[in-house]
Amino acid sequence: MTTTADLETLLAAHESDAFSPDALAGLDTLEEFPGSAVRLLDDAGMPAHYVLSPDGDFSETVQLLRTVARRDLTVAIAHGKTFLGTAPVWVAGTPEQAARLAERVRGGEAVCWGLTERDHGADLLASEFAAVAETDARVDADADADAVGGGWRLTGEKWLINNATRSTLACVLARTDPAGGGRGFSLFLVDKRRLPEGAWRNLPKVRTHGIRGADISGFALDGAPVPADALVGEEGDGIPVVLKALQLTRVACTALSLGAADHALRLARDFATGRELYGRRLADVPHVRRILGRAAAAALTAEAVSALSARSVHTLPGELSTISALTKAYVPTLTQETLGSLGELLGVRGFLTSPPGGGFAKLERDHRICAIFDGSTVVNRAALLNQMPRLARQLSRDRADTEGLRAAADLTAPLPPFDRDRLTLLSVTGCSAVQTLPDTAARMEEEGPSEAGPLMARILAELALLERDSADFVPMTGGLPSTAFGLAERYERAYAAAACLLLWLENPPLRTGRLGTDGLWLRACLTSLTSLLGEDDSDVFGALADVVLDTPAREFTLWGGAV
Template sequence: MAELDRLEAFPDEACAALDAAGLGAHYVDARYGGRLHDHVELVQLLRTVARRDLTVAVAHGKTFLGSAPVWIAGSPEQAAGLAAAVGQGAVVSWALTERGHGSDLLAGELTARREDGLWRLDGEKWLINNASRGHLLCVLARTSGEGGPRGFSLFLVDKSQLSPGSYRLLPKVRTHGIRGADISGIAFDGAQVPHSALVGGIGMGIETVLKALQLTRTVSTALSLGALDHGLRIAADYAVGRNLYGRRLAELPRVRRILGQASAALVVAEAVTAVAARGIHALTPEMAVISAVAKAFVPSLVQDTLERLSELLGVRSFLSESYEDGAFAKLERDHRIVAIFDGSTAVNRSLLIDHFPALARGWRRGRADQDGVASAMPGGLVAGFDPARLRLLSTGGCSLVQSLTGAFGRLGNAADQGLLPTDILGMARDLTAVAHGVHAGMESQERTPRDVPQSAFELAAQYELCFAGAALVHLWLDGARTPYDALWLRAGLAVVLTGLGLHVDESQATAYDRLADRLLGTAGHVLPSLLAADDRGAVL
């Protein structure tokens, strides 16, 4: 893989191995004969691939992204046909963005016009993963000259059925990371597709895209988890094997603290991802908020943590050949793209800002789907995913955070019974107080559609940390079904409170050192996972 990265060559052999292992079946909704019963399982599978190589995970996992709109809005016949194609190894791409427009999908210029009972596609899609190698592309096209939210539609385009000369592939674009991935484009010039290629109704393209992004943004956090798994293993191996001043590097307090903080960050990132992935099934109407939080928070936290690990590795974190075949330098480069695709951090925080009134209202009223929150905890049976329950706006807010006050009361009862150290209860009290302040800030935030102040983005970032803290608390309260314990809760809350600018006592920060002990004491230097087994007990 290191050599392929240097050559900027596509990882054909690795992707073929994943095809042979049947990973593609997990991209296909179970309603159409696939193995996608549980998005948590898909997260773990992609995380496992990303733990070895992010380029492969991005290149192979794109088929799930390209297929998601069909599972949401496609006809049964269309979905069944796509399921069969993916089952036979078809690569599916998602052609959304265009040169010069970036994330502004409503500015898209590629058109689809009716012509002789068919649809004629004209225009270009650019910076598309697997645009060249993909067999099928889910293309967003302008079907109304005026554009607007109802002016776009989606088409599932089979390149093998297009007339010669009606399309051309654009050159692969050289990138800083994921150098071997097929990041290219496609241009259509009078390409004709049948009416059966239309995904959902005419004018439903933007709505379907926004709903599909709620799934893909959540699942893409698996890439960040895998990257941090890999980076943490490299750093721990280095600390154990390196001697300095007559001692192993791993014995130095500063080094152990860095490893422990990185381990705690992984705990927090996994907690958010676990709840978000389960939320696809359990809190479906709230995924507009949950997916935006997960996609903005997890890649940012992981990138910051990788940068701290690079300080520990020193010059070895920059070497492309001499140490571990340049694995750390490669994964750090590769991971930077995760925060950008499927909506950048700024885009996702903007979506969260749109929800400020609903979030503030839900917090004030104490509104929460308690059954949904309970079902969003890992370990129990997961309900089937119903795409009809997806909403463009979560009018009820976010149940996980809005049930934080009640969860704090349950923590108090646990502390009274001696089941929870009082200092952790104090950390949870601080978190709840901050959450009150954040929601008050949301309620008083002034903005217009064209003028969103920086203070709103800062509030959104604070809300992400409140969500992470709420996830940690709820996971501990549900600890009978997970490996979650008080150490993970203390260390995770220390990460969250520090991020919120609150002081964490050294007695609480020692949780980092104990996490480092766990990391260094495990085979292969891999921490236990919340998501280590599915509901049938099979290790993933």
């Protein structure tokens, strides 16, 4: 196991070789896999953090992935994919399956997740990849003795799969009931090394617009025999297990966006401080400072959402169906918008693929995929809207898991063990962070900076409108109207505001230093969440820009640490 600080030190020491920006950019141009960087992460013990043991810390895994992502998104996505491939086993596997998998993951073996297919994309219920039970023959000559009978034959193709070729293990969704349906699919952990020759065929690498060096390919199986203990969960549990595993992976994906925001802010800061326009520094131009300040506020808001959601994996697992969907919709979308604004600041340098400024073009291009995988923004907002009637009812009730919420918000509180049995497909208790906003606002009146008062009034007014409008919302069969997605966005912003407020209240260290004094970061985040077009918010964003410009760190974080 490694710490975030140790990993940062290690990667900094290898900026002239494995993590050299020029070398990684060169591999991207050649569309070659960043093997040296991945091996360095393996040797550093990074894979051990993809094992979600009961005594582990999911939020630490997110921070480690962020550390890699702020240097290169291709490396982070290629390496972190193993967590996605293993998540179904942590959610539904037997203790024996989990132990065997954990040993191999800690040894650096890559695992892929075979969900999507060429003709069906995200429509998992249309998947054709099939598994047929074998009940009267040995699965293969080399199988364990307990694999006589009860094995399976897998046939079909999975496509656009990250690490499909490089992985030694694949968690595959297969149709086990020809009729399909919600209980017609099952998950299998396939060990390539145990398959007979010819049973597994790699498909060619797919050329992509971003993350060009990643192993985005696919595979085809033709009657591939797997033992009975390859089944993850019970037969027919495939779709429910996938949905529960996505509750973890969608939160983990925020690490990629946080790292991208770190990288982009650093490039914009260096450009603004090193460039002169009409005899003065670009960093001194009010409009530029406002862009930087807004971008920094967005990055800090995304960090607050990610931090609260990652810790909620341990403290509020029953609410993750809601939390993960809104988090995955909100953070990558906000970050992509932020990259767009910083690209305008960089001007033509934002489009260059070689120095100076070439790093931003690759970064912005690579990040676009983050809003798509593990459910696109639209898919996640639809999932949130499908729970909106329940969430609306909970908004009107004075009930929430306040103990779990405060444990999630207090960044120094010990985390309880991850309890997979508390994961549910629908949140019975709604979303405690949003439902307790009125109580949180009351606490802010007593403990918060006076400057935040008008912002709190606006947040509560917007919450009241959200409660009114969501009460009238009814999900429609056959699709959702485009106007409904605005309701999901408003709910996401309410959660983001709650995350900022809760972190402020539960963590006194976040009220100190240049970011914390007079509630600067909090006021900037709340202003970005509530400000109306044309409002004069230049003072708070200008003050935040000062901190960005004076912080020679790789990351711009609520903790204010230069790592």
